[in-house]
Amino acid sequence: MKYSLAALAASLTLGLAPALAADNNAPPFENGAVLDISSIQTKDGHFNDYMRWVSTDWKRQEEALKKAGVITDYHVYLVQNQRAGEPDIFLTQTYKNMAVFDATQAQQYALQAKIAGSIAKSDQGQAARGSMRTIMGDMLVREAVLK
Numbered sequence: 713m714k715y716s717l718a719a720l721a722a723s724l725t726l727g728l729a730p731a732l733a734a735d736n737n738a739p740p741f742e743n744g745a746v747l748d749i750s751s752i753q754t755k756d757g758h759f760n761d762y763m764r765w766v767s768t769d770w771k772r773q774e775e776a777l778k779k780a781g782v783i784t785d786y787h788v789y790l791v792q793n794q795r796a797g798e799p800d801i802f803l804t805q806t807y808k809n810m811a812v813f814d815a816t817q818a819q820q821y822a823l824q825a826k827i828a829g830s831i832a833k834s835d836q837g838q839a840a841r842g843s844m845r846t847i848m849g850d851m852l853v854r855e856a857v858l859k
Contacts, residue, residue: 744855745784746807751799751848758844759800765841766803774805776827784808799848810854 754762766788774786789802807813815823821831828834 739859741856741858743809744857746810746812746852746854748805748807749851749853750803751850752801752803753797753799753846753848754801755844755846762801762841762844765844766801769837770803773827777805777823780823782807782812782823801845 752762774783777783778786783805785806787804787806789804791798791800791802794800824831824834828837
């Protein structure tokens with residue numbers, strides 16, 4: 713009887729070992745939402761001009777992207793007391809996951825044309841905003857959803 717209990721205990725221990733090892737090898741997080749964060753520094757005297765554009769054209773674009781299911785949300789963050797050379801505005805877009813970035817160029821251009829008009833018109837608007845701001849950088853970050 714002693715031997716059969718010992719054998720049972722050993723087999724249970726050996727049987728659980730792979731399961732325990734699998735848990736130790738499992739990642740402690742899952743992939744979450746993806747954020748695109750643009751760092752903007754407005755030029756002297758043009759903060760309100762740029763914010764007018766953000767609150768009209770940019771907002772309209774973001775709402776269209778949200779309606780089309782491309783993004784799930786967007787935000788504007790203002791930096792208080794930034795140091796020299798730092799951005800004063802962060803524009804963010806939230807995507808459900810990375811899959812949205814697999815759209816073909818033709819699909820992306822078609823959506824852009826629907827939202828903003830032709831590529832040439834979009835390029836002209838981008839160039840015009842250059843007099844109001846400098847794009848300091850863009851980060852694509854993914855949320856780690858902890859288990």
